[in-house]
Amino acid sequence: MQSPVRFSSCRGVTFEINDNNTPANPFSIPESSISKRFFWPFSSNNTSKVFPSSSSLQRSPSKASSHFCDLDLEDDDDDENDEAFFLEEEEDNNDDVEKQKEVTPMQQLVTGQQKNSDSRRISTRPVAPKKNQKRLSVILLDQGLFTVYKRLFTVSLILNITALVLASTGHFPYARNNAALFSIANILALVLCRSELFLRLVFYLAVKILGRSWLPLFLKTATTSLLQSVGGIHSGCGVSSIAWLLYALILTLKHRDNTSPEIIAVSSAILGLLCVSSMAAFPLVRHLHHNVFERLHRFAGWCSLALVWAFILLRISYDPTTKSYKNEVGKALIHSQEFWMTVSITVLIILPWLTVRRVPVKVSTASGHASIIKFSGGVKAGILGRISPSPLSEWHAFGIISDNKKEHMMLAGAVGDFTKSLVKNPPKHLWVRQVHFAGLPYLTNMYDRVLLVATGSGICVFLSFLLQPCKAEVCVLWVAKGIEQNFGKEIKEMMSGHPKEKVIVHDTAVLGRPNVSEMSVGAAKKFGAQVVIVTSNPEGSRDVVNACKANGIAAFGPIWDS
Template structure:
């Protein structure tokens, strides 16, 4: 047994955990052993179907190697973040590497190199470790759709603000507070799961036809995946408009109540605090602080906004007092209706919160399977919580859309580890599930779905129930039955090999996932590739596919 060593890992808001240092390339292909038989072109996976074994052909890009510890365990679970996708959270774990051949017991006939004689690989040059901020801000490029939406939204608001300040936009100058509230409404709308569920459904219903141009479908997918850019842009814009409004109010103090000024100043402080907590570096290093600050500062700002709007409507600058009979003015106030809409959007998810019984099993110490009653459509995700006021966790849903659905949770955080060590009998859920990138699979005709580790959970429903898209699933994972259970293994094994490609790293070693995805897309004649992996793996697959002329999408840190 090898000696224990510390491995630095990251986890995304979707629960993706991966190593930073052990390998310069997370998808590095091991060097072919000198004594490997060159004639064989088939590899055996270590699961049985009756008395037979499932066999997958492989090319030179997928070479056999000795078993080794998995470098990542990709989960669609949010052990740290309940609202935003793919936000990295730094965690450090001590992993004791063991001789995997003793646990997996693959057939030695097909693995010529034993576990006691590992391949001697040449030392790889170490790459300089990028800063965490550069990973978040620059790793996916300077001109992503997310950043372009952010810039466009911010530019439009700054332009309107400049026109108002120069007296070229008198309405905006009179209604600066309204523009700030309207931006808050827009950013809330971009994060409303109920609203986005309707938008995603409409996108699939309207664009999910063969005659719709592929370019329009991919553009829509990019926009919906990166709508968080509008959320961020409107957040900063609301602060800018409120500062401008407060400046105008202070110039005209004699016609304004000091209570209104105090409320506006407090709301501004809360918005600034919420935005600072959402700054990528803060979210990355102190995600729990961001989560709680964003939630409670937002709720506090909403309560104060109601007080601000009602006081502003009822205040009479002539008598310098508040009018108790201001009902007619309330109905005509645009600020009132925007504030009411914001409140409805924020309260709506909480109306659907329920405490439900669950059945939890743990095939291994690496993952747990959580079962719920009721079927769910393919491509849908859900949120669960042990304590609804403090944390929520997002998972992909596995279901045949009949009697039950389940979530596969990789044990990479405190909450997900507790599901394995001390499974609860009940969990809090949001009864209305939400749609994400996987739901848009239904917009296309032929799709390749690429997953690593427990990222497979959100794609399994496309195999278990009929869907609009014809899919091919590529799954790269370690120890299929040992880590993910017999049930999931049987689901994956019950399909023809051209539709389901499984690469068990415990037997075959690490593949070149990018090349594997490209080959599968070409063979399947896919219109698009959708990948769920760790952030670096998703980026590599997406970039490689785009370089090969294939449209590809993967989760981003704030999708």
């Protein structure tokens, strides 16, 4: 039999031209297809092959994409559940020249045939602005003024400011006499909005109650928007707690004869720590200096909690008539609302740390761009987890890939110091939080038909929906560069063997630059998706979500406000 002719794509992926009578190879192109245009994966002539074959190779749209979905992940250090994610594409630092060109496999083939080269010239493209500048612009400017996150922040702040004004004008005497209690209540609310255990329960109940086909779609999408944006309540209550504590301190200083210098000093220290924590969480500081934010936020919060306990004990035990402290405070504590709220805050903060363990891991990498971290134990679809090389200093959140049987894994793009170290010096052990948390992908189970769109390593959190049964019918659209080369044979096999209506893979190393927004809208309409969920970088997520909404399709992506 005649040996097949081989040629390489622009990204170094090798293909074969097979005779039509030979068995199909998932990475081969029959001779008969060379003169034909590529077809949309939902074409009636398409096979169930996920990766490029005789009928599944598609010509990338000629329209320039506003978002080139190769592997460009700028920062994987984000500590939040929707931003951990896991969500962006890894940066290919070795291909600066090729990033300015759009090359298809057909053009590569014809390059070897110089007689026809003038009819298939490679088009050059202008150099794009720096990725981190685009990312910061999207985070700070392009999200809009009326996102659900900002609405929740505004509502939380307005309610508290209204109560504060009423208290200060004498129309809300209870708040005036218990200003410190309102500050602690706001701290309890913001802790609840970031408690992974509490949110895991809320997400579970939302799916259990609303995951019924007969319920209206608008109710499900409204719930998804709310749960995705609870960080707005967290931030609003954080600012409000500072306002209430400042008001309480002002009242205390006006009546300093009825209090002690120790209570004033502790209150002032709490106020200072809350201000430091809040300023560290300001979006510009947080996204430019994430590690600084994370450590300040954590340790300032812990110190504030310890001082709140000191404040409560001092306040309850202090007798203004004798200007001394009482020894017996047990009964007064039990009847104190501040005490029980602080107990709740303490329990919510401590519980996740009780699940921290140092566990053995297996780290492998197919290239220098990403690593696969394997753990024992199965995990449900849509769940995320946190890992750390040093639990007191930093935590990194990633989507989890699992068939919910014996093991699970994480896919980490090598971009930050920690993720690069996983490739260069694979660890034998890592610290983990054994209680995993639910994020936006988990809400897939609330719907009947969902299109999951991922670029680069964002695919990790969606793979579980292909590996284990789930309530929703899902279609996965993945755009990435050099699937096997950069992500490994194991990931490629997980995406293989599914029906054509279940998985669409666009390898930019083979098929060139796509318009991900147009692909997402087209796939959603063909599949009949109720909702689209996307994990990409800020620009890519914004474009897909906006394009889907413009076509009347509900869409959600990671938010970058908080």
